[in-house]
Amino acid sequence: MSPRVHAEQQRCDVVDGRQSGVRSKTQGILARADANRQLRLRLQLLGCTLITGAVLAGCRTPTPQEESFSKAFDAQRVAQLSHEAFKVAFDVTFWARHDLQFAAFKPTITDYEAVYYLDDIRRQVPWIAHKVDKNPASPRVSSKSSYDLVAYDVMMLRPRYQPTSFRPSTDAKVQYLLSLLDEIAAFYMQKPATAKGGTQENAEPVAASTGAPPHQ
Numbered sequence: 001m002s003p004r005v006h007a008e009q010q011r012c013d014v015v016d017g018r019q020s021g022v023r024s025k026t027q028g029i030l031a032r033a034d035a036n037r038q039l040r041l042r043l044q045l046l047g048c049t050l051i052t053g054a055v056l057a058g059c060r061t062p063t064p065q066e067e068s069f070s071k072a073f074d075a076q077r078v079a080q081l082s083h084e085a086f087k088v089a090f091d092v093t094f095w096a097r098h099d100l101q102f103a104a105f106k107p108t109i110t111d112y113e114a115v116y117y118l119d120d121i122r123r124q125v126p127w128i129a130h131k132v133d134k135n136p137a138s139p140r141v142s143s144k145s146s147y148d149l150v151a152y153d154v155m156m157l158r159p160r161y162q163p164t165s166f167r168p169s170t171d172a173k174v175q176y177l178l179s180l181l182d183e184i185a186a187f188y189m190q191k192p193a194t195a196k197g198g199t200q201e202n203a204e205p206v207a208a209s210t211g212a213p214p215h216q
Helices: 003-060 075-101 109-124 126-134 139-157 168-186
Strands: none
Touching: 075 109, 075 126, 075 139, 075 168, 109 139, 109 168, 126 139, 139 168
């Protein structure tokens, strides 16, 4: 093989190597983009499920009467818990996203769904305090629908949240948030259905540790 032919062959090999590298990099980018699209689609479907479930629940559930609840209502305390839960949810959503972004492992779809529901709690929980403050004559009945949305988010969050996927400090914030929501839930727990019929809408307390809010 002449030197000229040999040099030409080397140049072709270099070009083929570069093209192969470009193709490999492009395939990796496309794969990540496809995974992100699938995640966004799944979260959108979850959001639609949340809204549909809330609407249907509202259509089926009659407005509760004050005497149907099992505990006296402390409007000031509920509003305070709602405001505190919003602040904690705002903080913990930020750190949960941060933990997954810089995790040493590949987060699962379930991990991202947990963050989605944490963020939805952040959006929904301040409405409890808003309804309580705007309706001093019937604060519990008026805020029940807002609480139900938060209760739904908590119900969806519990089986998806894995403490080992997040830093201990973030997990402590999540547990504190759940303890606040657990205390709120106690004020909306209803008495068992009577013999005359009706539905039992007992709020399901969230098992969580209590105490002073953790610090990052």
